Amino acid sequence: MTDICSLSLTEVACALHKGTLSAVEVTKACLARIAATEARVAALITVDEEGALALAAALDKAGPDPARPLWGVPVTVKDALSTKGLRTTAASRILENYVPCFDAFAVQKLREAGAVIVAKANMDEFAMGSSTENSAYHTTHNPRDLRKAPGGSSGGSAASVTVGQCFASLGTDTGGSIRQPAALCGCVGLKPTYGRVSRYGVIAYGSSLDQVGPLTRTVADCAHVLSVIAGHDERDATSSPRPSEDYAALLQGKSLKGTRLGIPREFFGPGLDAEVRDACRQAMDKAEAHGAELVDVRLPHTEAAIATYYIIAMAEASSNLARYDGVRYGRRASPVSNLEELYVRSRTEGFGQEVKRRIMLGAYVLSSGYYDAYYRKAAQVRRIIRDEYLAALNQCDALWTPVSPVTAWDLGSHADDPLQMYLMDAYTLSLNLAGLPGLSMPVGLGANSHLPVGMQLMGKAFAEAELLAIGHALEQILPPLAPPEI
Amino acid sequence: MTDTKDISREAVVHMATLSRLRVTEEEQARFARQMGDIVRYMDILSHVDTAHVEPLYSPVQHSGSLRADLAVTRRQREEILANAPQADDACFIVPRIV
Numbered sequence: 001m002t003d004i005c006s007l008s009l010t011e012v013a014c015a016l017h018k019g020t021l022s023a024v025e026v027t028k029a030c031l032a033r034i035a036a037t038e039a040r041v042a043a044l045i046t047v048d049e050e051g052a053l054a055l056a057a058a059l060d061k062a063g064p065d066p067a068r069p070l071w072g073v074p075v076t077v078k079d080a081l082s083t084k085g086l087r088t089t090a091a092s093r094i095l096e097n098y099v100p101c102f103d104a105f106a107v108q109k110l111r112e113a114g115a116v117i118v119a120k121a122n123m124d125e126f127a128m129g130s131s132t133e134n135s136a137y138h139t140t141h142n143p144r145d146l147r148k149a150p151g152g153s154s155g156g157s158a159a160s161v162t163v164g165q166c167f168a169s170l171g172t173d174t175g176g177s178i179r180q181p182a183a184l185c186g187c188v189g190l191k192p193t194y195g196r197v198s199r200y201g202v203i204a205y206g207s208s209l210d211q212v213g214p215l216t217r218t219v220a221d222c223a224h225v226l227s228v229i230a231g232h233d234e235r236d237a238t239s240s241p242r243p244s245e246d247y248a249a250l251l252q253g254k255s256l257k258g259t260r261l262g263i264p265r266e267f268f269g270p271g272l273d274a275e276v277r278d279a280c281r282q283a284m285d286k287a288e289a290h291g292a293e294l295v296d297v298r299l300p301h302t303e304a305a306i307a308t309y310y311i312i313a314m315a316e317a318s319s320n321l322a323r324y325d326g327v328r329y330g331r332r333a334s335p336v337s338n339l340e341e342l343y344v345r346s347r348t349e350g351f352g353q354e355v356k357r358r359i360m361l362g363a364y365v366l367s368s369g370y371y372d373a374y375y376r377k378a379a380q381v382r383r384i385i386r387d388e389y390l391a392a393l394n395q396c397d398a399l400w401t402p403v404s405p406v407t408a409w410d411l412g413s414h415a416d417d418p419l420q421m422y423l424m425d426a427y428t429l430s431l432n433l434a435g436l437p438g439l440s441m442p443v444g445l446g447a448n449s450h451l452p453v454g455m456q457l458m459g460k461a462f463a464e465a466e467l468l469a470i471g472h473a474l475e476q477i478l479p480p481l482a483p484p485e486i
Numbered sequence: 487m488t489d490t491k492d493i494s495r496e497a498v499v500h501m502a503t504l505s506r507l508r509v510t511e512e513e514q515a516r517f518a519r520q521m522g523d524i525v526r527y528m529d530i531l532s533h534v535d536t537a538h539v540e541p542l543y544s545p546v547q548h549s550g551s552l553r554a555d556l557a558v559t560r561r562q563r564e565e566i567l568a569n570a571p572q573a574d575d576a577c578f579i580v581p582r583i584v
Contacts, residue, residue, distance in 0.1 A: 101565035194545045208544045238546050307528040332571035348508045360501035379541030419523045435545020
């Protein structure tokens with residue numbers, strides 16, 4: 001990694017504001033890092049070299065602006081977020097040539113803050129997957145071991161941040177899609193409270209679950225990006241009117257001493273790999289040694305969360321993806337003889353296998369005769385799970401759990417068994433059902449695999465500042481991960 | 487939960503029809519097996535007592551705010567039509583329907 005690319009976002013933003021680095025210099029360093037690593041990592045779908053360099057040059061010409069916190073900072077954006085004038089595919093063939101005429105809210109906020117979008121990051125098609133292997137374009141490789149999956153669905157974002165192609169990336173998290181790839185690649189990822197960041201311009205998957213958030217190399221960097229993208233947006237009715245905070249300014253001064261961390265015992269049962277359990281245990285011992293208090297809490301319906309989540313997510317997906325009809329945008333099959341054939345063939349040719357499975361299962365759980373047994377039942381269990389989280393959070397400052405039951409797995413190892421892949425999401429998806437925030441951060445390496453292990457801090461609604469402050473304090477006492485050797 | 491624990495190939499075809507998708511013979515067999523596994527797994531919910539529990543469809547805590555009902559032009563027609571697979575200067579074009 002070149003010297004510039006190994007800086008944190010906080011450091012590079014400071015150097016850019018002081019004028020010790022120029023926007024063009026930093027952008028060129030990231031583009032060079034992309035050129036050096038992309039053939040092996042394949043984290044990106046579209047690289048906007050020309051646009052990024054032109055913007056960086058324009059920024060340099062105008063000079064650093066203290067009112068723009070990400071002035072000149074190169075970032076990547078998951079290809080599920082609309083970028084005006086820059087192709088946005090959601091990693092699907094059906095959107096292969098789609099160029100949005102507007103920016104997603106979070107993208108607009110990045111641009112207003114002075115960030116330079118260098119590329120759109122790879123993902124599972126329509127964010128449906130946990131390994132980025134469901135991209136219609138290519139498979140992303142974990143920069144810590146190229147034979148392994150980077151996690152997903154924001155696997156391209158996590159890989160691009162980890163390997164130093166950018167200083168931050170935006171991802172989306174519907175059932176763990178920011179936190180899990182961050183854990184598997186060894187970077188930091190935050191899923192904000194539902195409603196904290198506007199979903200305007202996000203290509204929808206499960207609308208009651210989707211949330212936009214940052215992936216970065218440090219907790220402080222994550223706080224800086226959240227400060228930029230959080231806030232109310234009248235174009236998303238679920239966006240909260242609650243004012244956002246200066247999360248970076250609130251990082252300091254949080255001591256682990258007396259911090260009560262709830263450890264749900266259901267997350268440490270069968271299914272948790274021994275090396276992950278041991279790495280988490282070591283981190284918990286360290287936290288305890290620094291004065292944190294570990295509190296035993298219960299989340300009894302954790303086992304029901306996977307089924308609950310997938311029923312709701314698939315139902316919402318089948319509704320959301322009905323819009324891809326080959327008429328207004330996206331791929332259109334041709335030649336066709338009538339409108340029905342246009343719909344059916346455009347969708348059949350445009351969607352991949354996992355997307356088809358989820359749309360069809362979503363139609364199934366919503367169909368007459370099954371609606372009450374599946375969809376309504378799942379929504380009832382969702383309330384039980386949410387209430388359990390709120391009760392557990394009343395006993396502590398934050399919950400602290402593993403993110404993934406295993407470290408990064410071999411690419412291709414779950415190719416024909418979607419259910420096995422769904423089970424990997426056991427620890428992350430309850431939080432989306434509950435709509436609460438979660439911060440994933442590396443806590444060490446697995447003793448056997450030598451691959452990163454991540455833990456997540458989960459908090460009450462809108463407790464992002466507190467989670468980031470606890471995360472920042474933990475980061476000071478946990479061993480830092482070395483950059484990947486690539 | 488339901489008495490349908492297996493997914494037949496006919497059920498796969500029905501789901502595909504509802505979803506405006508076409509599935510090949512080979513996909514029918516594969517999806518039937520995979521979806522059967524998934525639906526059987528989802529049966530775990532039948533063991534959860536949900537009597538008197540109100541469904542939770544959205545985690546939003548704030549009440550919805552109303553805005554003035556004013557027409558606003560956010561996009562130009564040509565911007566929208568630029569992504570259409572087939573259009574003229576004013577409309578999306580689809581195969582003849584009448």
